[in-house]
Amino acid sequence: MPLFVLLFFSVSLTAQTAMSGTEAKALRTLVKTQANATRTISSSFTQYKHLDFLTNDIESKGKMAFKAPDLVKWQYTEPFAYSVLFKDQKLHIDDAGQKSDMDLSSSKVFKQLNTLITASIRGDMFDENAFDISYFKQEKGSLVHFFPKDEQFADFIKAFHITFNMQGEVDKVKMIEPSDDYTLIVFSDRKQNQSLPDAVFAQ
């Protein structure tokens, strides 16, 4: 085997190795402990929309705020002003000042997506009834692949890849569509359990 192929294999092995059952259990415990202790999160994020046929990923940036149990606000600031608030089974949208609501109860897929995005911010979505799950070790943390079992949902999103840091906090969420195009959200400057004024979650 040529050296570079060997090198490639050894590099990819260090980058991502399957976890043992014990390691996976330890990760689940760590993440659940972390999630249970989380009352609020505020974080910056960068979103990359990857479509295979594009020359560049479409990049957008903003801030995310979470308050337990299920309040989530995504506020995009670049390259456009747009925010979406998940509250009371509704999506409240503010599109550069123009406000509208979307009733989630009317769309099963969007309702599931909402639940999963909320769960994925905390990382606590180890539900084996809803997902086939695989666990990997990485140099600085862990990577978990969640494959939705619900066919209708899998038709919308094939897999969630969540990257955790050593503390069991979510660093990245990748939502992969059936076409293999994906949306990658990378969190930065994460602050946990700081008090968040109610105004952040006002409609």
Add this chain to the structure above:
Amino acid sequence: MRFLLSSFFLLLVSCAPYPKKQGFSASALSKETLVNPFFSDATKDYVYKSKITIYDKTLGGILIIKKTAEEQHRIVFTTEMGNTIFDFTLTEEQFKVNRILADLDRKIIVKTLQRDFTALIKENLMATKGFTNGTTTIRQAKLLGKFHYYTFENGKLVQITRTGNTREKVVFRFSGINDNIAQEIQIDHRNIRLQIGLKAF
């Protein structure tokens, strides 16, 4: 008699080609082909923040257009969070739906989007007639069996109008044009309450 004459005149005007109704007169065609340059560069990703208003409902998202080969474009509409709403491939002969959200998968919606996007991205057309009012020129071309009128100001394409029975059916306005990119595009349907507003980013 006067009444009859004026009705006759009205009839003549309403049967006249769309540009004549706008006060344009026929002119000789200097070239037989006309070019829509807005989505013609295969090295560019065309990305627009979009607002689709159907009756009283507004659907926001991101419209992505890419020329993927000669006479071939990919058009994808996603939510701001990146979830695909629809994904089409348009070629000279074919309109392929790669993906569409079940809620939108209705024949009339798909057909309307196909017509609008074909007019939006169709790069080279055969002009069949020309009109001018001195400063602005209009060229007529047939696309998907319908007359489309391409309005050029100072040599730049600023509007496409699709007509039916010589009446405006859909108007595409291009503004903020620089380097063959329209910063804003407004698509207004006259016979249904459908508007699509696009802003480049």
